Amino acid sequence: xxxxxxxxxxxxTQVLGVSVDSVYSHANWARSLGGISFPLLSxxxxxxxxxxxxxxxxxxxxxxxxxxxxxxxxxxxxxxSSVTPAxxxxxxxxxxxxxxxxxxxxxxxxxxAEAEGLxxxxxxxxxxxxxxxxxxxxAVDNLHATGLTVKNVSDDARALEELRAASxxxxxxxxxxxxxxxxxxxxxxxxxxxxxxxxx
Amino acid sequence: xxATGTPAPGFSLQDxxxxxxxxxxxxxxxxxxxxxxxxxxxxx
Numbered sequence: 001x002x003x004x005x006x007x008x009x010x011x012x013t014q015v016l017g018v019s020v021d022s023v024y025s026h027a028n029w030a031r032s033l034g035g036i037s038f039p040l041l042s043x044x045x046x047x048x049x050x051x052x053x054x055x056x057x058x059x060x061x062x063x064x065x066x067x068x069x070x071x072x073x074x075x076x077x078x079x080x081s082s083v084t085p086a087x088x089x090x091x092x093x094x095x096x097x098x099x100x101x102x103x104x105x106x107x108x109x110x111x112x113a114e115a116e117g118l119x120x121x122x123x124x125x126x127x128x129x130x131x132x133x134x135x136x137x138x139a140v141d142n143l144h145a146t147g148l149t150v151k152n153v154s155d156d157a158r159a160l161e162e163l164r165a166a167s168x169x170x171x172x173x174x175x176x177x178x179x180x181x182x183x184x185x186x187x188x189x190x191x192x193x194x195x196x197x198x199x200x
Numbered sequence: 201x202x203a204t205g206t207p208a209p210g211f212s213l214q215d216x217x218x219x220x221x222x223x224x225x226x227x228x229x230x231x232x233x234x235x236x237x238x239x240x241x242x243x244x
Binding site: 001008011012013014015016017018019020021023026027030036039040041042043044050051053054055056063064065066067068069070071072073074075076077078079080081082085089094098101102105107108109110112139142186189190192193194197199200 | 201202203204205206207208209211213214215216217218219221223225226227228229230231232233234235236237238239
């Protein structure tokens with residue numbers, strides 16, 4: 001899926017995954033698959049409510065069907081299919097279907113903007129044995145931010161000094177972006193996502 | 201399964217980066233491909 005994202009983008013199509021698991025579970029799962037940068041949405045509260053509204057929630061096992069829905073930019077359902085929970089989706093075929101919707105749709109769309117990026121001097125400071133640092137690093141992996149410099153202040157005195165100079169304190173995780181310190185893991189994660197994989 | 205040609209039900213959910221994403225965000229902007237997954241840890 002991740003490899004074909006450019007094809008969906010070219011068809012002005014936003015890819016969204018949906019499951020009933022939690023946001024934290026999603027981030028870990030996504031990394032185990034080699035990193036997922038498109039949004040994985042938690043259909044969590046109440047469990048499966050969105051899947052139910054699309055008629056793809058399987059009440060007996062209490063899971064969501066492996067279903068696929070294409071919605072055009074006018075908000076109309078253009079395709080719905082299931083390969084059953086045990087099945088495998090044909091992503092190539094879905095890309096072709098989205099390209100067909102893009103060709104045939106009379107409704108308005110906008111092209112995807114280039115991602116803003118982080119700049120070459122961005123540094124993420126993390127520390128060891130810290131759940132907030134781990135969450136920030138998960139996002140780095142899911143966003144394929146391989147160019148971002150990550151420094152661990154727990155075992156690098158020079159990095160700790162740099163962090164103090166940039167932010168005025170020793171609190172990690174901290175993202176330093178064009179000279180500005182961005183503290184707090186949830187803010188760091190959102191900032192990375194908005195700059196590397198914007199959705200609107 | 202929802203029928204082709206009907207209006208898509210709206211939603212507003214959190215993604216793995218903590219962002220709130222709504223179907224309405226894409227109205228008149230993008231088509232949307234929704235991939236429903238039975239459980240996490242099951243790819244494709």
